[in-house]
Amino acid sequence: METTPTLKWKHAEIKVLMYFHALIPYKPVNPKTRLASVMTQEEREEFAEVMLGDVISAVRKTGCTATLLCTSKYTCREALVAIRKEGLNEAINWALPQFHCPALIIMSDLPMTTPGSLQRVLSTKADMAIVPGLGGGTNVIFVKHPETFHVEYYGFSYRRHLQIAEELGLTVEIIDSMRMSTDVDEPSDLVELMIHGHGNAREWLYEHGFALSMENGRVSVTRNGEKIA
Ligand SMILES: Nc1nc2c(ncn2[C@@H]2O[C@H](COP(=O)(O)OP(=O)(O)OP(=O)(O)O)[C@@H](O)[C@H]2O)c(=O)[nH]1
Ligand SMILES: C[C@H](OP(=O)(O)O)C(=O)O
Secondary structure, three states, rough: OOHHHHHHHHHHHHOOOOOOEEEEEEEOOOOOOHHHOOOOOHHHHHHHHHHHHHHHHHHHHHEEEEEEEOOOOOOOOOOOOEEOOOHHHHHHHHHHOOOOEEEEEEEEOOOOOOHHHHHHOOOOOOOOEEOOOHOOEEEEEEEHHEEEEEEEOOOHHHHHHHHHHOOOOEEEOOOOOOHHHHHOOOOOOOHHHHHHHHHHHHHHHHOOOOEEEEOOEEEEEEEEEEEEE
């Protein structure tokens, strides 16, 4: 007896292939000025690039391709590069309407990101997933229809991105992730990276004289023996 197409379909292994693309804004020249008290400009440029490498590596392991939105000329073998000299918001809002697939917007200063932590974002059932940054910023946005979305970074951007989603009628999943909420902005953020990091950015710190030490029962960071955070 012939089986019906419906029955065959029912028992088939259905694999839905979804294609995602990541946007990573990146400022290669004089980045991370909030770390200027503990690193020279040359070191900040090197460190920012190593952090970016860790982020790209995690993104690519999830199967996402990536485009860097760079403020100046930059060569990268693992991602496409678009040179956009305007500000962060303008660069991302230039890119979003051109998307024909879900977009992952991720900052380059999240070197603790792992493929597993990103999978939680990419597998959301909501229209959008968001990872807040420390202090009110936004570290990661995953939006399934980026062509209708826009970003407003800086200041209390986390709250603004939730508002934009609400105005568009989008469902939102808020992802609670220590790894992706910790953006490396201030010297004190280096503590977390040195404790929980796993990639080249953590190695870079140890190779450049940064170390962890204990003081009054708290972990602090030293550079060449001097406390910096
Ligand atoms: N395309 C683009 N990316 C930017 C710009 N400014 C910062 N970024 C990137 O946006 C992300 C978040 O930026 P910040 O944390 O403010 O980094 P930053 O400007 O290097 O650091 P600070 O000088 O300490 O504010 C990082 O991935 C930066 O590389 C910009 O003007 N254009
Ligand atoms: C870009 C900005 O980053 P922060 O200044 O919090 O590092 C934000 O998340 O809005």
